[in-house]
Amino acid sequence: MPLDPTLRYSGAVNISSFHTHTRLCRHASGDPVDSVRVAAAEGCTGLGISDHCPYPGGLWAGSRMAPEWLDEYLVMVDAARDIAPFPFYWGFECEWHPDSDAWYREYLRGELGAEYLVYGAHWVRTSNGFEYIPEAGDPGNLAPYVDLTVKGLASGLFDLFAHPDIFLAGFPRWDAETRAASRDIVDAAVAMGIPLEVNGLGLTKPKVLGDAGWRAPYPVREFLEFAADSGAVLTCNSDAHRPQDTLALARNAKAQAEAWGIPTVDAMDALAFTKRGAAV
Numbered sequence: 001m002p003l004d005p006t007l008r009y010s011g012a013v014n015i016s017s018f019h020t021h022t023r024l025c026r027h028a029s030g031d032p033v034d035s036v037r038v039a040a041a042e043g044c045t046g047l048g049i050s051d052h053c054p055y056p057g058g059l060w061a062g063s064r065m066a067p068e069w070l071d072e073y074l075v076m077v078d079a080a081r082d083i084a085p086f087p088f089y090w091g092f093e094c095e096w097h098p099d100s101d102a103w104y105r106e107y108l109r110g111e112l113g114a115e116y117l118v119y120g121a122h123w124v125r126t127s128n129g130f131e132y133i134p135e136a137g138d139p140g141n142l143a144p145y146v147d148l149t150v151k152g153l154a155s156g157l158f159d160l161f162a163h164p165d166i167f168l169a170g171f172p173r174w175d176a177e178t179r180a181a182s183r184d185i186v187d188a189a190v191a192m193g194i195p196l197e198v199n200g201l202g203l204t205k206p207k208v209l210g211d212a213g214w215r216a217p218y219p220v221r222e223f224l225e226f227a228a229d230s231g232a233v234l235t236c237n238s239d240a241h242r243p244q245d246t247l248a249l250a251r252n253a254k255a256q257a258e259a260w261g262i263p264t265v266d267a268m269d270a271l272a273f274t275k276r277g278a279a280v
């Protein structure tokens, strides 16, 4: 059923967001149609649903959809597209590891036809398996994390780099090591023309103790200033895990970037749909 066309937001500036989750990932709520309704009421210029991708073999199964739920995901995004009064796209947020490259490239992107892929560099591979980087701040994990992340960026699979500074949640000091890590990561993204996200969800998370006192685990001012100075395109997204956050967190991210004096480009323009798709 189409939305009431009079249901238009008349408050703050309109905005888009391309980082949106659904109940299928087992740690978010709502269906894409719920996200569309909230977004339409709040002044959306473009919306992307990018739930966490599943993995064969049940990797991180507690916080990812099961592969056999992909059919339901496709039905859900089709239903949302049918009612969306703005440009609407769907894809996935994926980690990256060479062992899974064919899964992302040939199956999710090729066979299922995902319209875009968001790179969420959440993990580092250690002797314990794939660990969540904010909780894996052992000094020995930084170099392998950067190495994997740079390779992920260079894979040519990704259209958007989510929370590029998430590792600074586990490595909260802005010192020679984290500056060098940031340089390698930003340079790889810039070389590939991948926009970097200012993540709204991170602003709601428990703070960590940085050099200048308590700060959000991400986004991180020093990282984003460095990225902007390096010529990166920065774009604000919600990373919504509840329908009510579909646009609100992107607006918070934009307000934070503006308060820091960091220039951003609206996600709809940054993805320009999508420069990368033809190259994969």
Ligand SMILES: [Zn+2]
Residues within 6 Å of the ligand: 021, 025, 027, 052, 241
């Ligand atoms: Zn999530």
Ligand SMILES: [Zn+2]
Residues within 6 Å of the ligand: 019, 021, 093, 120, 162, 239
């Ligand atoms: Zn996400």
